[in-house]
Amino acid sequence: MMGSGEPVEAVGDVSVAGRTVEVRFRIDASEVVAGAPVEIMTEIRLGDGDPFELRSAGARSTARSREYSFEADGPDSVPLRDPFADEVDIGGVESSVLVASDRPDRGRILLNRFLTLEDLRSSLPEGGRFDLVVHCERRIRVAGDARDAEPPAVRTELRVPVVRDDAACAAEYGRLADVVLGHPSAHVLREQALDALLSARSTVAEAALVAVAEHPDPTVAGPARHAIDAMRRG
Incomplete structure (x- = not known):
């Protein structure tokens, strides 16, 4: 946070x-x-x-x-x-x-x-x-x-x-993406970071979500892609 x-x-x-x-x-x-x-x-x-x-x-x-x-x-x-x-x-x-x-x-x-x-x-x-x-x-x-x-x-x-402070906000979402990408398998820190990213609903988090959408775990990548689509639809 x-x-x-x-x-x-x-x-x-x-x-x-x-x-x-x-x-x-x-x-x-x-x-x-x-x-x-x-x-x-x-x-x-x-x-x-x-x-x-x-x-x-x-x-x-x-x-x-x-x-x-x-x-x-x-x-x-x-x-x-x-x-x-x-x-x-x-x-x-x-x-x-x-x-x-x-x-x-x-x-x-x-x-x-x-x-x-x-x-x-x-x-x-x-x-x-x-x-x-x-x-x-x-x-x-x-x-x-x-x-x-x-x-x-x-x-x-x-x-x-x-x-x-949009730069600080984007940096925080980038940090959360790094946490998610740093855990290829389920982990409490990964789930908390992913939850925060999926709850962003703001374009300031889009770059971080795009990165997470490439996660090898489909239970991570799928929700990230859904969040991106919802964000772009406005």
Whole structure:
């Protein structure tokens, strides 16, 4: 992820069946580049009360968690869109994990999968800066709760400084392409880098995607070609 310096973070909590559950959202940079991938590190921690089984679900069609929601407005006050708003729900996978005072649940979220961050580039001049306020929500579903009940949720805001620097953005996508090409077989770093590239939806990443489209693994090359075609269709 582009950026450096002190991390940006926000914390919120909610009461869940007599427990206090805290959720922390953190971006490991003091500033991010418009159009580049933005990773949010999450931590769900038990503040007080008994340990519990945290239920989570992922959507197959979007490859993202159903438990998180994010909203934000661009510099022109126009809301950033959900890139998968028109996707058809084809089901997903549900899992659970034990959360205790000494056993938080940690995760990684690619914000580009939830918001069209590429729109920030077209809303800013080169070198322009903007404070992006991201409204973050994490629903807390506990094993044993009624499945059709509305779960309590932690809501908080991340204030993220953004700068438009197209050269730095292209360089970051080039670095991600090098990671993908450096792993001929499946590897967690390769999959994370590929996910970021496929979520770019911006011409600034086209050269990197063209390089990845030559990967010997068809499960890498095929999605890269599809992303290039989608990008060129606009």
